[in-house]
Amino acid sequence: MVPPTKPKDSSTTHETSNASSQNDEELWILPEEARATLSEVFKQLQKTVELHIVTDNDPQNMFNGVTLQFAYDMSRLSEHITLVKHTLGDKFSKKHEVEFSPSLLFNPDEYDIRFTGAPLGEEGKAFVETVLHVSFGASSLSETSKAILAELIEPRHVRIFSSPGCPYCPGQFMNAVKSAIERPKLIRADCVDSDEFPELSKQFRVGSVPHTAFSETYHRIGLLPEERFCLELLMLRDAEAVLREQMQEAEPEEEGKIYDLLILGAGPAGLTAAIYAKRSGLDSIVLDNSVIGGQVIATPTVENYPGFQSVGGTALVEILTAHTREYSNIRENQLIDDVTIGDVIEVHTAGRTYASKALIFATGTEWRSLDVEGEKKYFGTGVTHCASCDGYMFRGKHVLMVGGGNSALTDALHLKNLGIDVTVVHRRETLRAEKALQDALKREEIPVIYNTVIEKIYGNDTEVEGVTFKNIKSGEISEHHCNGVFIAIGMNPNSALAEKIGAQLNPDKTIHVDTSMRTNLPRIYAAGDVNGGVRQIVTAVSDGAVAAMSAFEDLQHPYWASEKNKQ
Structure with a gap:
């Protein structure tokens, strides 16, 4: 293994001294198996990858320390990865327009690729892929995507709002990373942890991830195919029809096979x-x-x-x-x-x-939909099907889990584990999930509202505020305040x-x-x-x-x- 190199501190002449780097042999965020795998992966690295971390040095911000230690661990795994620490508000952060702590930039003199927030969970995969792409210095975009981006003449700041549990987010951010490598002078790729920066997420009306803000006004929810991502980045509008027209002119792949x-x-x-x-x-x-x-x-x-x-x-x-x-x-x-x-x-x-x-x-x-008023309107801003993707954004809030099967109860338990106040809503008298899940629901004291359906989802045009219930036995109509509605009613x-x-x-x-x-x-x-x-x-x-x-x-x-x- 490469001898560990502690992060350089650009604001002082001495090496960074903190608890996370006092014992190089024992203190790692990365487990041993992950370190062994990454050591092999990083043997492919070609040119040096400079990781620049900007923090506000606030000891109360746990994400500062996590990001520093994570990046430090990465730098210990390869001599091709170096680490430099900066302070929010210093010359470096002003030059590169860094506004949030922690932020992590890759080769900032060459590319504008950054993580705003700690690269945790699924975001860690995107971090590793970004290291590889930056080291290779090649976008690996398709020829179609390259041709699309060649037409770009205006700068773009692409923000990919993500969460640690979102399996679709790394793919969307890598679309942005590849684009930023292809057009380094025009495209900024920014992976924003929606949970760490709730005010920024609220500003961009993030309610489901991956949420891509191609501009202040044009946003998309979900993972897009590469070519479509590039075209919408260029045109700042839904471009599926245009993409199909363009690709129909392309030569069929592996013609004759x-x-x-x-x-x-x-x-x-x-x-x-x-x-x-x-x-x-x-x-x-x-x-x-x-x-x-x-x-x-x-x-x-x-x-x-x-x-x-x-x-x-x-x-x-x-x-x-x-x-x-x-x-x-x-x-x-x-x-x-x-x-x-x-x-x-x-x-x-x-x-x-x-x-x-x-x-x-x-x-x-x-996923099957409820087909009720407000469902489509608030989809992505409070209505969702993916607990692992969007659950993090509802911590400390009250949500409903609609359904009574295995998926609904599994997701309800996951939300409870994240610190979310969750109530299950089921249209029948009994749940359909397997007994083990029902027992777990009781242990976690997650309430269930039986014989009830949702008639309407309402809010303030930007987020969900509540639902209208109907008891299917009595016909009684009632209102219920909540911040989100998770739907798991079958497929x-x-x-x-x-x-x-x-x-x-x-x-x-x-x-x-x-x-x-x-x-x-x-x-x-x-x-x-x-x-x-x-x-x-x-x-x-x-x-x-x-x-x-x-x-x-x-x-x-x-x-x-x-x-x-x-x-």
């Missing part, structure tokens, strides 16, 4: 299918219109997956993803437009066409594309399959939550394996050919 198996969806079912496909000798690729992991990545804790007594949803996804990448290519943020069936099966994305001999739908589900299957090509659906719109995951269409299979059933991670994994094996068997011995010969 025909895969054995194409898998739509990078959740547990899709990832497992890719592993089994490759091990059977099939050349496969996985496409997802969002990010890897499906619903699992937004699950705070998984306690019923064999082999793990308790594991974070994000951690489990990382394990599955690392395993899958050994066998198959995975492509995220693919805007899938259509599927056509001919001699080969074609999947059409924005400007690109992928061809294969067989196709697995592992498209999962999407709708993403089966529209399958239905469009003629796949048979069940009455609940799930895809109808046999025990081998075959649909009614030759060469078309379906796996995971999109098929319905108990919708557990372990069953999705099983479905994916079965679907891949069925595809392999059918491609070797096509049953449809023999059926055609009989006719």
Whole structure:
């Protein structure tokens, strides 16, 4: 390991002296396993990465010390990482327009990339990726994205509001980082911890993360595909239609290549299918219109997956993803437009066409809405589906968790653990969740309002202030003050594309399959939550394996050919 180098203090001539650096061998924020992994990762570093930390030296601000120690740990892992400390208000902070403590800047004389707040939780992943990109000095953007940003002539200060538990935030910030490296004189990439700076979050009306402020007036919620991010950064407006027009002019990727198996969806079912496909000798690729992991990545804790007594949803996804990448290519943020069936099966994305001999739908589900007044209006400013993403912003406040199943109770317990006053609202007399979760709810003394539905969500146009309840037995109407509404009332299957090509659906719109995951269409299979059933991670994994094996068997011995010969 590289000998530790304590952070230089730009305001004094002596080395920084604090408790966190007195014992280099014992005091680390990073656990030993993480240090070993990062030491290997940082061997790739090329040019030096200068980390400049600005704090107000306030001992009451715990994030100052955490950020200093975190960055100091990083600098101890590689001789290519140096650390310099500054004081808020000094010459450096004024030159680089630093307003908040703590702030962390990367190679500030070359790029304008910074963290406003401590890079905790999921944000730590973005920190490591940023170190790598800055060291390589290359944006790694697609040619389409580079062409878009080449048209930028005005400066942009892009703020990505995030939280430590948001699995989608690192991807959005990396879009900004890559853009800032591509156009270093014009783009500032700023990852803001929404929980550490509530007033700034309020100023930008942040109620759900990732929340991207491309300007003072143009904001977006959620993770965007890279090209769309760059186009909206350029145009400061919703640019999906424009992006599709531009990408349709691009050359199809890997023109002429025909895969054995194409898998739509990078959740547990899709990832497992890719592993089994490759091990059977099939050349496969996985496409997802969002990010890897499906619903699992937004699950705070998984306690019923064999082999793990308790594991974070994000951690489990990382394990599955690392395993899958050994066998198959995975492509995220693919805007899938259509599927056509001919001699080969074609999947059409924005400007690109992928061809294969067989196709697995592992498209999962999407959150079901309440469909009540105020839900859409306040979505992202108090109404949300993601407890792990947005829970941090409601600490010390009162929220409602709508639903009575496993997801609702798991999320309610997570919110309680964050220090949030949470009440469960359920339309029935009894909860549907497994007994262990119901017992945990009682232990945590989380109240439940039964036989009740929400009729309306209202507020002051910027944030939720309350809801209107209706008791479905008595018909009584009442008002309830709250600061947020978390919704976990089930899922709708993403089966529209399958239905469009003629796949048979069940009455609940799930895809109808046999025990081998075959649909009614030759060469078309379906796996995971999109098929319905108990919708557990372990069953999705099983479905994916079965679907891949069925595809392999059918491609070797096509049953449809023999059926055609009989006719």
